[in-house]
Amino acid sequence: MAEEDAIFDPTLVKKKKKKKTTFDLDAALADESSNPVTTTTSSAVENEESTENAGNEIDHDFDLENLGKKKKKKVKKPLNMDELETALQEANEETSAAIDIEGEDGMDDTFDLEKMKKKKKKKADINELLDQENENVDVNNTDQWHGSDRDYTYDELLNRIFEIILEKNPDMAAGRKPKFVMRPPQVLRVGTKKTSFANFTEICKTLHRQQKHLLDFLLAELGTSGSVDGNSQLIIKGRFQPKQIENVLRRYIKEYVTCHTCRSPETILQKDTRLFFLQCESCGSRCSVASIKSGFQAVTGKRSAIRAKNA
Amino acid sequence: MSIQNLNTFDPFAEGNEEDVQDGLVHIRIQQRNGRKTLTTVQGLSSNYDLKKIVRTCKKEFACNGTVIEHPEYGEVLQLQGDQRENICQFLTKMGLVKQEQLKVHGF
Numbered sequence A: 001m002a003e004e005d006a007i008f009d010p011t012l013v014k015k016k017k018k019k020k021t022t023f024d025l026d027a028a029l030a031d032e033s034s035n036p037v038t039t040t041t042s043s044a045v046e047n048e049e050s051t052e053n054a055g056n057e058i059d060h061d062f063d064l065e066n067l068g069k070k071k072k073k074k075v076k077k078p079l080n081m082d083e084l085e086t087a088l089q090e091a092n093e094e095t096s097a098a099i100d101i102e103g104e105d106g107m108d109d110t111f112d113l114e115k116m117k118k119k120k121k122k123k124a125d126i127n128e129l130l131d132q133e134n135e136n137v138d139v140n141n142t143d144q145w146h147g148s149d150r151d152y153t154y155d156e157l158l159n160r161i162f163e164i165i166l167e168k169n170p171d172m173a174a175g176r177k178p179k180f181v182m183r184p185p186q187v188l189r190v191g192t193k194k195t196s197f198a199n200f201t202e203i204c205k206t207l208h209r210q211q212k213h214l215l216d217f218l219l220a221e222l223g224t225s226g227s228v229d230g231n232s233q234l235i236i237k238g239r240f241q242p243k244q245i246e247n248v249l250r251r252y253i254k255e256y257v258t259c260h261t262c263r264s265p266e267t268i269l270q271k272d273t274r275l276f277f278l279q280c281e282s283c284g285s286r287c288s289v290a291s292i293k294s295g296f297q298a299v300t301g302k303r304s305a306i307r308a309k310n311a
Numbered sequence B: 001m002s003i004q005n006l007n008t009f010d011p012f013a014e015g016n017e018e019d020v021q022d023g024l025v026h027i028r029i030q031q032r033n034g035r036k037t038l039t040t041v042q043g044l045s046s047n048y049d050l051k052k053i054v055r056t057c058k059k060e061f062a063c064n065g066t067v068i069e070h071p072e073y074g075e076v077l078q079l080q081g082d083q084r085e086n087i088c089q090f091l092t093k094m095g096l097v098k099q100e101q102l103k104v105h106g107f
């Protein structure tokens, strides 16, 4: 908390300073280097504190690569602070508004060297500068071990691996397995009596099932008829809501896609002597699944039409 | 509702050991014109008197219904409207079909 308090003041002033310059970055850069009067108006203590601040931020950077880009630096500096102190942001919203947009780009790494260069230009006092540099290095090394010969502690490594895992797999934040996700079915009405299942083929592909199999199931379950048209969308006779199609799809996945033993969706559906078997790629289980039958279908059309057809 | 004897139990018939439901009962829904639907119940044991069942159902669910003789599926119950929920409750409450023997299809 004490640290945060110390940070509070400099950032406030800094952001305001930055705001002035964000309008024309190049000009501002030039300004800063040519006439130091404008920037050094803020006290030396303040600058010192801000570098300390910068040192803390560095801990969060894993790759320090794009040092070359000069233009972005200016924006980046206040940016990172935003990330660190979100609470601060609320306090001075007007100043950070412009910066926030940049923040979404996620370009928040590496500014320490530039910062120091700038400082060099800004500051006449070389001793102070040297102190700062030392400080920077110190802060850098206390948390991360590169540059030192000491062994990593187990806890450090453990934290590091979990941080990396979390960073790469945001889904795992809650500690659960990455879930099987599928795009919801796009269901539209066609005229008054038909329904289009627009992404039918796409869903077949994501489920790794043959179109015919899913088609048979859908039509049998819905007790209707239908076919895939030229635009690879499924046209079903009857009116159906997206929710209803989704329900049927859910049942299909439960019966014919996910493993009945371990629920893994990595399965293969094989036909073997008139029976379908679900072979799991994850646990190796193999079990027979219900065959698709329409069963009894009541006469729903015009009886006269049927009579005419049969006659 | 008066409990009727929905079983047609004949003690002298041969091979009558399956006097209760053994297979799955499929309950399906079909769309008709407009918002109209039809519920079919296929697979009820042939030992049950479907005519009696349909008579009771018609009264209970306030809908029309009929029994259709099908060459492959035997006697099939057909009720007007979406009676899937009703018929499931009815069949289990009457002890004609066990919950796990019911297979409800449709949306």
Ligand SMILES: [Zn+2]
Binding pocket: A259, A260, A261, A262, A263, A264, A280, A281, A282, A283, A284, A285
């Ligand atoms: Zn499995």
